Amino acid sequence: MKTDVVIVGAGPGGCVLGYLLARSGVNTVLLERHNRLDKEFRGYFFQPLVLKFLDQMGLLNDILQIEHEKIEAFHFVDHGKNLFSVRFDDLSHPYNYGLIMSQPLLLQFLIEQALEYDNFTYLSGAKATELVQEGSTTAGVKVIQKKEEETIQSRLVVGADGRYSTIRKLSGIQLEKEQHKFDFIWFDMPVLKGKKYPLQIQIEDEGMLIYIPKGPDVVQVGWVIKKGTYSEIKNKGIEDFQKQLITVDPELEEDLPQHLLDFKQCAVLDIQVATANQWVQDGLMLIGDAAHIASPFSGQGNSLAIQDAVVAHDVITKALTQVQSPLSMNLLKQYEEIMRPAVSQIQQIQRIQAELIGIKNPLLLHLRRAMVPLLFRTPLFNKMRNKLALGTKPLDIATFHFKN
Ligand SMILES: Cc1cc2nc3c(=O)[nH]c(=O)nc-3n(C[C@H](O)[C@H](O)[C@H](O)COP(=O)(O)OP(=O)(O)OC[C@H]3O[C@@H](n4cnc5c(N)ncnc54)[C@H](O)[C@@H]3O)c2cc1C
Structure with a gap:
């Protein structure tokens, strides 16, 4: 040919x-x-x-x-509070949403x-x-x-x-x-009727949870782990893993134990x-x-x-x-x-x-919670958002x- x-x-x-x-x-x-x-x-x-x-x-x-789903914003939740949201809905029409x-x-x-x-x-x-x-x-x-x-x-x-x-x-x-400190564990979870999982990263002391909605019925759940620790997590069993996720988002208590029954449902992706x-x-x-x-x-x-x-x-x-x-x-x-x-x-x-x-340092964590929402309103952050959403x-x- x-x-x-x-x-x-x-x-x-x-x-x-x-x-x-x-x-x-x-x-x-x-x-x-x-x-x-x-x-x-x-x-x-x-x-x-x-x-x-x-x-x-x-x-x-x-x-x-x-x-498809039109996404208005990407939320970063830090210890239960919205640290900041990367908004797409204030970009110029008609390209003012993530898909x-x-x-x-x-x-x-x-x-x-x-x-x-x-x-x-x-x-x-x-x-x-x-x-x-x-x-x-x-x-x-x-x-x-x-x-x-x-x-x-x-x-x-x-x-x-x-x-x-x-x-x-x-x-x-x-x-x-480049050296990277994290791996991701991913799995898909059916969404119970009436529930909604926004596009977000949620960070708590116990871990970092990510939701990527995949239409009205399924959400992709991501859990960030220290590089190379997946087999350790698997050895502790699926119930222990479920518990960790529920500690970060108690709302998962209803959906997760019904649907995540085996590590075979999970994929690990090295970042x-x-x-x-x-x-x-x-x-x-x-x-x-x-x-x-x-x-x-x-x-x-x-x-x-x-x-x-x-x-x-x-x-x-x-x-x-x-x-x-x-x-x-x-x-x-x-x-x-x-x-x-x-x-x-x-x-x-x-x-x-x-x-x-x-x-991880408590003082820096405190500073992050205080400073990031303020910094987020500055033109510098706006410029960063534009580069991520619309290219550099x-x-x-x-x-x-x-x-x-
Ligand atoms: C956990 C995770 C989540 C992500 N989520 C997102 C997200 O939501 N949004 C986003 O923008 N990015 C996301 N990314 C990144 C995104 O997946 C990639 O950057 C993107 O897919 C790159 O596209 P690509 O066309 O370069 O290659 P790929 O999408 O990787 O496609 C490569 C293709 O080449 C084929 N192929 C490989 N070898 C051969 C061969 N020898 N002969 C023929 N075919 C071959 C493969 O089968 C594949 O179909 C994510 C990445 C990870 C790790």
């Missing part, structure tokens, strides 16, 4: 880039190792900036036909839209295993699909294959990791913050988590992966018209020059958040590349 661009990985980064290139007339193949999109862990929260992009793609109204939506359904929709274009191919159950090299230039990928190996030659391979990216490893690009030391090489580009991993505390990963796709679309489409051969690092580097500082600013904000969230710099989809 021969194409212009092969994208490895149908997460938010890969699917948005695939759609944008398809619509711009670029011969594109999108690969996904799973047959079904719900086989991977996928975050359901999307920042307001993503709404703007979906609107510029002309897809927002149709996407909002999928079951909670089933990510597999959203990705499926984007793939279906891209399939409307003859120049787009989607291969599911197709795992990229090797890079094809011509000298030091990447010229395609080897793929295993239904136990058959196939080579796809291309002018560009985009690694959109997530935090454990195979493409990054095969290219020899190194990941620079990583990391950046690849190179995002482009001759014939190769990394986007999304393959290039950089943000901490999940302020729901940035989907937005950053989609921002990468938006910038990459413009850079790739322009580069393809400039040469007939594989795209050189020189032609691709503008993407890294735009997105690296944007990601680095978000990671810096998240470092401050992690420091604030991780405070104005970005728009290069719709002038669209063929229709």
Whole structure:
């Protein structure tokens, strides 16, 4: 098989880039190792900036036909009191809410839209295993699909294959990791009739609890633990775990013991913050988590992966018209020059958040409770909120590349 661009990985980064290139007339193949999109862990929260992009793609109204929830604010509760709320509802209309939506359904929709274009191919159950090299230039990928190996030659391979990216490893690009103190335990819980779990982080002496509503009937519950302590928690048993969560939120007493019966219902995710030391090489580009991993505390990963796709679309489409051969690092580097500082600013904000969230010293805890609500009303915090919700710099989809 021969194409212009092969994208490895149908997460938010890969699917948005695939759609944008398809619509711009670029011969594109999108690969996904799973047959079904719900086989991977996928975050359901999307920042307001993503709404703007979906609107510029002309897809927002149709996407909002999928079951979703509009989120007005993200609350930080500290020892029973609301420390501050990151409000979305005072941003400019119409992108003045965060979106909670089933990510597999959203990705499926984007793939279906891209399939409307003859120049787009989607291969599911197709795992990229090797890079094809011509000298030091990447010229395609080897793929295993239904136990058959196939080579796809291309002018560009985009690694959109997530935090454990195979493409990054095969290219020899190194990941620079930051130390992080936490892991997360996650599980889904059905919501009892009449109950509502807002999007929030709740911090008490006993622990830190996170709620991410996933529609009216299910809430995703997160519990933050010290890195590497999951087996200790498991050894103490499920009832002990239930008790810890109920101590932080007594309202859970009714729902939790009925629904969380076994650690098999839980997933543990190690929190990583990391950046690849190179995002482009001759014939190769990394986007999304393959290039950089943000901490999940302020729901940035989907937005950053989609921002990468938006910038990459413009850079790739322009580069393809400039040469007939594989795209050189020189032609691709503008993407890294735009997105690296944007990601680095978000990671810096998240470092401050992690420091604030991780405070244990009683005096500092007292200070946090006194100072943060005051600081939160200052223009500095407002600026931070805008960067998290709307991105660090104005970005728009290069719709002038669209063929229709
Ligand atoms: C606990 C937790 C909660 C989170 N919640 C949120 C949230 O609510 N909102 C948010 O914005 N972010 C959230 N994030 C971060 C977010 O999930 C990621 O940043 C985001 O999914 C990155 O998108 P991506 O397109 O780069 O890669 P991914 O979404 O990781 O997608 C990569 C895709 O590549 C495929 N793949 C991998 N290897 C291969 C291969 N060799 N061949 C073919 N396909 C391959 C995978 O199957 C996958 O489908 C969370 C992260 C964690 C850890």
